Amino acid sequence: MRLRDCVYKLMLEEKTVELSGGEVLIQALKEEGVEFIFGYPGGAVLHIYDALYEQNSVKHILVRHEQGATHAADGYARATGKPGVVLVTSGPGATNAVTGIATAFMDSIPMVVISGQVQSRFIGSDAFQEVDCVGITRPCVKHNFLVDSLENFAETIKKAFHVATTGRPGPVVVDIPKDFTTPGVTVPFEYPKTVNMRSYSPAEQGHPGQIRKAVDLILSAQRPMIYSGGGVVLGNAAAQLTEFTELLGYPITQTLMGLGAFPASNKQNLGMLGMHGTYEANMAMHDCDVLIAIGARFDDRVTGETESFCPNAKIVHVDVDPASISKNVTVDVPIVGDVGHVLEAMVALIRDTDKRADPADLVQWWAQIKQWSSKNCLAYDTDSALIKPQSVVESLWRVTKGDAYITSDVGQHQMWAAQFYGFDKPRRWINSGGLGTMGFGLPAAIGVQLAFPDEVVACVTGEASIQMCIQELSTCLQYGTPVKIICLNNRYMGMVRQWQEFNYEKRYSHSYMDALPDFVKLTESYGHIGMRIENPADVDGALEEAFAMKDRLVFLDFQTDQQENVYPMIEAGKGHHEMRLNPARELA
DSSP, X not given: OOHHHHHHHHHHXXXXXXXXXXXXXXXXXXXXXXXXXXXXXXXXXXXXXXXXXXXXXXXXXXXXXXHHHHHHHHHHHHHHSSOEEEEEOSTHHHHHHHHHXXXXXXXXXXXXXXXXXXXXXXXXTTOTTOOOHHHHXXXXXXXXXXXXXXXXXXXXXXXXXXXXXXXXXXXEEEEEEGGGGOTTOEEEOOOXXXXXXXXXXXXXXXXXXXXXXXXXXXXXXXXXXXXXXXXXXXXXXXXXXXXXXXXXXOOEEEOGGGTXXXXXXXXXXXXXXXXXXXXXXXXXXXXXXXXXXXXOOOOHHHHSSGGGSSTXXXXXXXXXXXXXXXXXXXXXXXXXXXXXXXXXXHHHHHHXXXXXXXXXHHHHHHHHHHHHHTTOTTOOOTTOSSBOHHHHXXXXXXXXXXXXXXXXXXXXXXHHHHHHSOOOSTXXXXXXXXXXXXTOHHHHHHHHHHHOTTSOEEEEEOTTGGGGSGGGHHHHHHHTOOOEEEXXXXXXXXXXXXXXXXXXXXXXXXOBOOSOOOHHHHHHHTTSEEEEEOOGGGHHHHHHHHHHOTTSOEEEEEEBOTTOOOSSBOXXXXXXXXXXXXXXXXXX
C-alpha cells in the first residue's frame, strides 16, 4: 500500500479528509470496488492520471486506442457482471470511445465512462480538444452527467454506478471539466452509501396478478416455446431459467446474447433462433401457441418479418425494462420486473398447482420438433480438402472441453462460434450483438483475461475484424494476457460476401481482402507467437499446441474455405418458416 493510500485510509477513518477532484474520483472508484480502469491519457485528464499514479488499489490498463478501452471494459463487465470503467481525455479521446459506448448500450452492458473536458470557463468556446461529449453520447447511453461543481462530484459518481448497474444495465458517461480535478483545490470527501434519484426507480418484483395470469396461460399450452435472451445472463438468472424450463419440460431457444443461460447440452435446448438460428428453433417459434419470452427484446435479427412472427401464439413477456414491452411485437401478458425474481415466483406457483399442460399434447409437440431436428440444419462437408470454419470451432470446443471464455468479432465467424461451440454456462460467450461491432473481440478478450487470469480465453475472429483493433496486441504484451486468437481467414469480408452472393448476383464489391498482412510475422513483431494452418489434418494439433502454451498469446491463422456460407439463414422480409438451408448438403 502506497503512503498516500495509507493517509487516505487514516483520514477517512477520522472523517477529516479533504481531496482534490482527481483524488475524489480515485477514492470513489475504490469505494465502488473497481479493480481495473481501462484508459488512455491526455491533457484534460492529466490531473486524474496524477492521482492514479499516487495509489495502486485501482489498476490502470493502458490500451492503444480509446475504442479498445471501451471494448476491454465491456468484455470485463460481460464476463464478471461488474461494471467496466473507462477513462479517456476530451475531444478525440471521447469521440474514439463512442463506438464502444454504443456497443455496450445496445447490449445493456454496465459501464461507467469517465471523460475529460476542457475547463468549465472554456466550454462552448471551441477550445482545444473540446467536443460536446454529453450531446454526442446522449443517444447511446443510459444516462450521462456533466460535472458542474466539485462539491457534488462524489455524489455524481455514486449516481453513475447506480444507474449503470441497476434495472436494465447500460453505459453511463461522466464528463469532468479539467478545473474540477486541479490538485490543491479540495473539498471534504464523504462518499454516499446510497443514492436516491426521484425519477429513477427500476422495478424488481413483477406484478403478482400478471404472474398468475402468465402461469395460467403457460400451463394451458399445447405447443409451448420458451424464448430467452441476454436479460437472463445480465440478471444472473440462469439457475432460475433452468429450473423453470426443466420443471415444465418445454422446449427452449436462446438469442445470440442469451447463449449459455440454459445449457446447450440439455436435450430441451433447440439452439439459437433467428436469422442464423436452427431450423427446429425457428420452426417451433413459428408454430407455437404460447410463447414465453424472458429477458429478450424481440429485435429484428430474431423476429424476421414481424407480420409473420409467431402468428398463432399468445405471448408472455418478462423484462426489467418497461420500454421493451410491446415495443416491436405486441404481447398478451406483460410482466415488468427482474427476470430472476419473476421466474422464482412462477416456479413457486407452478409447484403449488396440479394443473399441467396435457402430456399427450407435449408428446405430439416434441415429436414434431424431432422431425424438424432431423433436417440436420448445421451439417457441412466434413470431407473437404479445405479447412471448414465450422470444424475449427468444433475442434476449439473439444480442445477447451467447452469451458473457455469465448469472445468474437462480427461476421460469419461470430455465427459459426455461436452455432458450434455449445455454451453450457452463462457469461462465457462475449460478443457484440446489437451493434455488431468489428474490432470488439481482441480488446474484449483482454478484459476477460484480466478478470480471470487463470482461465482459458479465446477470441474467434476474421482477417477483416481483427485488423480493426489489432494494435491491442501491444496491450496484451504489456500486461501478459495469454489470449488465443482463432482467426478464420477466408480472405473476404465473409458476411458481406455472403449477402453479395445471395442478393447481388455475386458482384463482390469491395469485400475481397487482397492486401492482407502476414499475420504470423505481424504477431511475432508484437512479441507473441503466430501459427499458420492450411491443412484440415493440422487443425486439432495446432489448437492443442497453442492452448498448451498457457502463458503466451498465440495467433492461429486458419486458411479456411472462401466459399463457405452460414446456414440456416432468414433473409430480409422473410419469416421464421422461410429459412434458406445449405444447398450443398442432402438434408433429410
